[in-house]
Amino acid sequence: MPRRAVPPVPDRRPALVVLDGQSLPVADIVRLADGTARPVPGTGAMKRVEQSWHTARELAASGRVYGRSTGVGANRAEAVPSEAAADHGLRLLRSHAGAVGHPLPAREVRAMLAVRANQLLAGGAGLRPTVVSALCDALAAGAHPVVNEFGSVGTGDIAALSQLGLALVGEHPWQGGRPPEAQPLDNNDALALISSNALTLGQAALALDELGRLIAATELVAALSLLAVDGSYEAYAEPVHAARPHPGSYAVATRMRRILGAPGRPTPPLGRIQDPYGFRCLPQVHGPARDAADALERALAVEINSAAENPLICPGSDDDLAPAAYHHGGFYLAQLALALDHFRLAVVQTARLSSSRLSALNEPGLTRLRPFLADAEPASSGVMILEYAAGAALGDLRAFSAPASLGHAVLSRGVEEQASFASLAARQTLRACEAYRLVVGCELVAAVRALRQRGLRPEAALPVGRAFALAESVLDPEVADRPLTEDVTAAARLLDQLATTDDDMSETGSPGNSGSTGMTGTTRGIA
Template sequence: MSQTAIAVNGSGLNCDVVTAVARDGAFVTVTPQAVENARQAWEVVREVAARRPVYGRTTGVGANRDVAIEDDDAHGLRLLRSHSGGAGPLMSAENVRAMLVVRLNQIAAGGSGVDPDVLGALADVINRWLIPPIPAYGAIGTGDLTALASTALCLIGERPWQGGASTARFPLRPADALAFISSNAATLGESALACRDVLELLRASIPVTGLSLLAVQGSSEAYAAPVHENCPHPGRRRVADTMRGLLDGVELVPSRIQDPYGYRAFPQVHGPAVDAAENVETIVTREINASSENPLVDVAGRTVWHNGSFHTAYVGLSLDAVRAAMFQTAALSAARLGTLVEPAFTGLAPFQAAPGEPGSGIMILEYVAHSAIADIRRLATPSALGNAVLSRGVEEHAGFSTQSARATTEAIGAYRIVLACELVAAVRALRMQGSMPTGRLGEVFASATAVLDPQVEDRALDGDITAATDLLPRIAAHGVY
């Protein structure tokens, strides 16, 4: 467990910090200014609610927005209980923790009007690894009401934490019920973790491609600076620059006038994925530091604004673009894998079979890679193509960014498998050729040979794929663009 301390202030969260809390157990604290921000908003919203209707605080919600509420306490409890009815498998602990730290940061920004004491309670929940049991199905990109209602019921002690723990109760004021749950924190938390993962894999892809290029005796011409200066897309240029850096000092003697697309068009295909991933990281970072509350408490103006900032269309559309780009670059990885089983490219037996054997070698890796790619293709269907009309027609649009985040998480897992298959094949080919890469690619090769089985006789390769998958984060450090 990490001993890193994260000071939450409502404005300094990013995808790496969310990951450090959600996965590594970084300790969170709340700054005094964050508590003051929340306190001022809490005071203003009560002042405003005393003189005019405030959605969810003095009124019902959804189609009941015009229904006046006199008994705040009873209404707030009914709201939490009715909105906690999700379904399906439980969200993973890391996604729940990501949600908790995002919601903590949102409240710290000072626009929700929730009791400021909830900041300390949420920080305590995070630091004690208390996990509210949250079913996966219940949100469609217009607020994670089910997830946060379930969390609120755990906070007030009406439901146990996952595993049966009944401690860490906090008397959340029922009048604050909607203000607490009206958030997109679960979708944003999962999106933040996905951003971190996809960027890591995209960086790892570049050294893996470099090893494959060496194994097929390819050409470095496709990465030459003049080629990319003439069509200067940012991602494309940085991929080519990184590849040139990896190949610096490596003696290449190309065996053909130009290579297949898997090598020759790598910057043009991988670059869009880099650009798409960096774009979604920018969007998610902006969102997790925003007061996307409805109603938004305006402390300076001593008022509230009813709005639709909970709608995460930016996030969903950008994640849809990432998955489409991920499919393209994963397909190119499989194309390179196809060259690594061909004697015309490697000079080895078909499928890199052991010398003197009519063996199958790494034949099965192609099947595994294409099985994973089929899932990426399925998951790449844009979630934004869906829509829903709910609550008697007053909520007439949904972007399904929640589903986009979930699909991205699943696609990342499949992309890891594709890339691991290519890495196993490239390293095995170089070993069988007796090649010893130098420079930065030599460091990547050494890391791989330290964990990948050198035996080339026909055997099960599932252990190799697992080892290669586990190695990808280390390899990513060599692919920083």
């Protein structure tokens, strides 16, 4: 009797991400931070690192190179005697490892390690190659140094990276997995390691990834709310957006048609002529947020894959260019600070629109239900409190969206007379995520309740149908007055899953396709 074939055991090891210093995307930074991938330095990139390290040592031995044979900041004109050079690097790390505040979460520090390893592989730092290997080993083992929150003003994360440097030499604690072997960092390594914005870039990458998913989920929640109030598809019609073709708005309208199974040229509604702004202006509000996300991703892609160290070490070339160390301001993150500020301001607009839809769901004239989606008991409050909760979370979101780039600082005896505050912009963008989740979570709870009370079920094959089924499986159907804290918490957690419910959709709602109403089992009138 032939033996039955045994199915292969699935490979559960983390996927490999090759770091080459030139093409690492934001998505891979997130995977490395979360431990779902492990890094491998590219062979060609490691050769660049080795060449850069040898060049830097030669330049520092024969002339003045900032931070190697001189002090830093206002001490830049003070030479380091050759007999003191061996200790200069450690003194630099020890003096600059003064970050303060709470220790950062592991994934933020891991994102920093991933960014810094990739930047070093761009080949402009002049740092010993074993440090790159050590950073990759730490990521693979799940180890990360303790890094405190505050220490950067957007001109280099020197305090956080100095803590990393001391951890690499064995003078600062690691957490998580097994730490890498101790590294002998000297005067040619210290500034080369810390001359970077790797922490800011890692935090920005994590924030962009999370908020991008939340914005996508919000569009599905908005679709549920639209169906709950018998909203019109006209606002998403292809001719409307072809007539005013902003890329983001056009893409959002196209996605909304796909989510809803709506035609490109829907027939006018029989009831209301126009919906409230929360439904009618969604492409015009979400479009700029998508455009801002794209701009931020482009800025991050440049920074993550750049040799921005000061000084920049350039080995000689076949074109008779002599080896050189270029002193510059390439570490100044004005581009990123402005992109982060722009993104947060766009995101807060989408959250405000969500709170507007929540208010609409409380209106009997729109839902044909009792005020606040209440039960049949006299004077029941239903989901009334959700408007207050969402408004409070929206208040935090507005505060986090204040432009960090308006900040100003004069440091190091006036030598550094400006600051981008990109580091603050990245922290504020991360902080915005939880507040945003809660605002949209409140809308999701109300939208699902309204659909249930009306007996409406979106078509199961549509993204909006799959979103409803997922939410319905999690959210409590009880409509009697009760605390809604757990409902909103569950809905907020659910948003990441909702964001993926139309990933495999065909172009059902693409221009020229008739689409469908998006509803089954009832008309779009009273249940």
